Amino acid sequence: MANQTEIRFGILGCANIARKLSRAITLAPNATLAAVGSRSLEKAKAFASANNFPPNAKIYGSYEEVLDDEDVDAVYVPLPTGLHLRWAVHAAKKKKHILLEKPVSLNVAEFDAIVDACESNGVQIMDATMWMHHPRTAQMKDFLSDTDRFGHLKMMNTYFCYAGDEEFLKKDIRVKPELDGLGALGDAGWYCIRAILWAADYQLPNKVKALRGAVHNDKGVILSCGSSLHWEDGKVATFHCSFLSHLTMDITAIGTKGTFYLKDFVIPFDQKEANYFSNSQFWVNDISCWVPTPKNQVLDLPQEALMVKEFSRLVGEIKNGGSKPETKWPIISRKTQLVVDAVKASIDKGFETVEL
Amino acid sequence: MANQTEIRFGILGCANIARKLSRAITLAPNATLAAVGSRSLEKAKAFASANNFPPNAKIYGSYEEVLDDEDVDAVYVPLPTGLHLRWAVHAAKKKKHILLEKPVSLNVAEFDAIVDACESNGVQIMDATMWMHHPRTAQMKDFLSDTDRFGHLKMMNTYFCYAGDEEFLKKDIRVKPELDGLGALGDAGWYCIRAILWAADYQLPNKVKALRGAVHNDKGVILSCGSSLHWEDGKVATFHCSFLSHLTMDITAIGTKGTFYLKDFVIPFDQKEANYFSNSQFWVNDISCWVPTPKNQVLDLPQEALMVKEFSRLVGEIKNGGSKPETKWPIISRKTQLVVDAVKASIDKGFETVEL
Numbered sequence: 001m002a003n004q005t006e007i008r009f010g011i012l013g014c015a016n017i018a019r020k021l022s023r024a025i026t027l028a029p030n031a032t033l034a035a036v037g038s039r040s041l042e043k044a045k046a047f048a049s050a051n052n053f054p055p056n057a058k059i060y061g062s063y064e065e066v067l068d069d070e071d072v073d074a075v076y077v078p079l080p081t082g083l084h085l086r087w088a089v090h091a092a093k094k095k096k097h098i099l100l101e102k103p104v105s106l107n108v109a110e111f112d113a114i115v116d117a118c119e120s121n122g123v124q125i126m127d128a129t130m131w132m133h134h135p136r137t138a139q140m141k142d143f144l145s146d147t148d149r150f151g152h153l154k155m156m157n158t159y160f161c162y163a164g165d166e167e168f169l170k171k172d173i174r175v176k177p178e179l180d181g182l183g184a185l186g187d188a189g190w191y192c193i194r195a196i197l198w199a200a201d202y203q204l205p206n207k208v209k210a211l212r213g214a215v216h217n218d219k220g221v222i223l224s225c226g227s228s229l230h231w232e233d234g235k236v237a238t239f240h241c242s243f244l245s246h247l248t249m250d251i252t253a254i255g256t257k258g259t260f261y262l263k264d265f266v267i268p269f270d271q272k273e274a275n276y277f278s279n280s281q282f283w284v285n286d287i288s289c290w291v292p293t294p295k296n297q298v299l300d301l302p303q304e305a306l307m308v309k310e311f312s313r314l315v316g317e318i319k320n321g322g323s324k325p326e327t328k329w330p331i332i333s334r335k336t337q338l339v340v341d342a343v344k345a346s347i348d349k350g351f352e353t354v355e356l
Numbered sequence: 357m358a359n360q361t362e363i364r365f366g367i368l369g370c371a372n373i374a375r376k377l378s379r380a381i382t383l384a385p386n387a388t389l390a391a392v393g394s395r396s397l398e399k400a401k402a403f404a405s406a407n408n409f410p411p412n413a414k415i416y417g418s419y420e421e422v423l424d425d426e427d428v429d430a431v432y433v434p435l436p437t438g439l440h441l442r443w444a445v446h447a448a449k450k451k452k453h454i455l456l457e458k459p460v461s462l463n464v465a466e467f468d469a470i471v472d473a474c475e476s477n478g479v480q481i482m483d484a485t486m487w488m489h490h491p492r493t494a495q496m497k498d499f500l501s502d503t504d505r506f507g508h509l510k511m512m513n514t515y516f517c518y519a520g521d522e523e524f525l526k527k528d529i530r531v532k533p534e535l536d537g538l539g540a541l542g543d544a545g546w547y548c549i550r551a552i553l554w555a556a557d558y559q560l561p562n563k564v565k566a567l568r569g570a571v572h573n574d575k576g577v578i579l580s581c582g583s584s585l586h587w588e589d590g591k592v593a594t595f596h597c598s599f600l601s602h603l604t605m606d607i608t609a610i611g612t613k614g615t616f617y618l619k620d621f622v623i624p625f626d627q628k629e630a631n632y633f634s635n636s637q638f639w640v641n642d643i644s645c646w647v648p649t650p651k652n653q654v655l656d657l658p659q660e661a662l663m664v665k666e667f668s669r670l671v672g673e674i675k676n677g678g679s680k681p682e683t684k685w686p687i688i689s690r691k692t693q694l695v696v697d698a699v700k701a702s703i704d705k706g707f708e709t710v711e712l
Binding site for chain 2: 154155157159161163207213226228230235236238240242247252255257281282
């Protein structure tokens with residue numbers, strides 16, 4: 001039996017990414033795998049056995065049964081984006097806390113409905129953007145906030161690309177309009193936009209203009225696109241996301257006094273330790289080079305387990321301590337979705353500027 | 357007396373950058389400093405003495421006299437961009453070969469007039485984009501051309517920014533409309549655009565669209581701007597150049613099978629050896645990181661001296677071997693200027709798309 005401080009997770013569906021999260025739930029000290037549901041009981045059984053579910057975990061042939069299980073505190077929802085609205089709202093009504101895969105929804109109206117349901121039912125919602133929970137992220141933010149070392153953010157570029165193979169480009173749920181209509185923008189672009197908002201202290205840009213050259217598949221799903229984002233104070237950011245280019249996970253942020261660089265922002269190259277590169281008040285004649293921070297952050301847990309731990313901590317405080325849900329996370333999710341929507345709108349309008 | 361194989365350089369003006377080029381001419385085995393001219397004879401004297409001109413070098417109180425000197429084979433022209441047309445055409449008519457600072461002119465029509473004058477008079481012209489002549493550049497191009505390691509170029513971003521101090525932003529020739537009307541676009545943007553064209557095999561984009569947020573000073577000179585460039589085949593490139601942000605000299609190029617990264621493309625951090633970073637057919641689970649090439653290119657000469665050496669080699673072949681001027685260099689300069697002009701036009705038209 002799970003101990004009282006462990007948050008008991010049910011998993012909706014057997015998506016690939018759910019394997020990584022099952023491991024993360026196993027690793028997090030305050031979380032445990034309690035149930036998995038799939039439309040196929042056989043698939044659920046195979047998933048539980050392949051992912052080290054404890055013997056007492058429940059195996060269900062439907063998502064519904066997971067939500068009805070009183071021994072489940074929280075659900076992880078890795079379903080295709082097109083199903084998020086239905087199942088997240090349903091989960092909230094069943095008083096399940098929700099760890100929701102990104103993109104959180106097909107558009108911000110859907111996400112608002114999900115958040116309303118969570119608020120009405122007093123449940124925590126957090127999106128599953130793992131890198132937010134890596135300790136490196138807080139250290140990097142310290143650098144970007146340092147007016148001596150970095151100054152003020154002027155320009156930023158982010159990339160998240162990977163080259164889907166033929167099978168992926170034909171069959172993956174992320175290229176099917178009825179399942180994940182946002183394609184590469186929702187999947188990879190989500191990270192790029194989140195990184196930009198993170199660096200901009202979550203201040204929304206006032207103008208968004210997609211870059212010409214977005215690529216769609218024959219069903220109209222975005223396979224590759226980019227955008228520029230513009231703020232009132234003159235800050236500019238660009239990003240590019242793609243299923244058609246070599247794996248690249250890149251942040252460059254340029255301030256008035258420093259430059260910040262990261263090559264593995266979505267998934268650190270090394271699960272145990274990670275660093276970043278920076279340069280401050282550097283001038284050509286220094287004959288120097290970019291300075292890596294020491295790799296001194298030896299992690300006991302990978303970032304996805306730290307995410308589960310933080311989510312479970314919040315849920316535990318609600319469940320056992322009578323706290324209210326933390327609103328920071330859905331606010332960040334909503335802003336990210338707003339920019340995703342604006343980029344999509346700009347592409348759909350022939351790369352016109354969209355005001356936010 | 358200069359030996360016969362040495363190309364005898366005259367320098368027009370005492371610009372800051374001319375100190376670096378004087379040293380480069382001294383270092384290059386096939387070039388020698390023969391003359392310097394300034395509107396002030398005193399300044400020319402001081403310049404010659406501070407920059408190790410040989411005792412027999414001529415010191416003139418005008419540019420005209422340098423062009424009239426029969427012992428001068430070639431001139432280096434670091435004058436403000438607004439004076440290039442006049443003095444480069446004049447130099448060509450005086451049969452002087454021309455190493456011309458970038459941006460080569462205020463617009464492509466001016467540059468065409470310069471090239472016409474050079475062609476009519478059989479003189480070599482080359483722009484002074486130093487990094488083109490670093491041996492690393494050819495090695496990097498090999499990587500970008502490798503269909504196994506890099507695949508095909510899909511997306512690219514370049515930055516060249518530096519933070520001008522108060523003095524620079526008030527008084528430098530690069531912020532004065534009557535001297536260098538292109539500002540940061542002509543100065544720093546030139547490098548960004550050249551790097552993009554270089555990676556794209558000098559194929560011109562068919563559409564150019566400046567990014568909103570260009571910053572001008574009170575005289576209308578660009579202090580900071582960026583643009584996206586678009587090709588028929590779907591390739592997209594972005595760049596950002598600025599006098600208002602921390603020193604950053606950055607190329608990221610993403611292909612279908614590899615990613616290329618360089619942090620010091622304009623001026624290598626180390627004058628003696630340089631490398632680049634790349635990654636090929638890399639996948640997340642590799643738990644690897646970007647691979648630097650070995651720093652195995654120990655240079656006898658810095659890139660600016662290699663540039664002088666190559667220019668002097670071409671001039672020597674014309675002077676002593678009866679060769680024709682190499683047309684590759686003015687073609688590359690012209691394409692760079694064409695894109696500079698298109699970005700400027702896009703900014704001036706309120707960030708409209710400009711067709712090339």
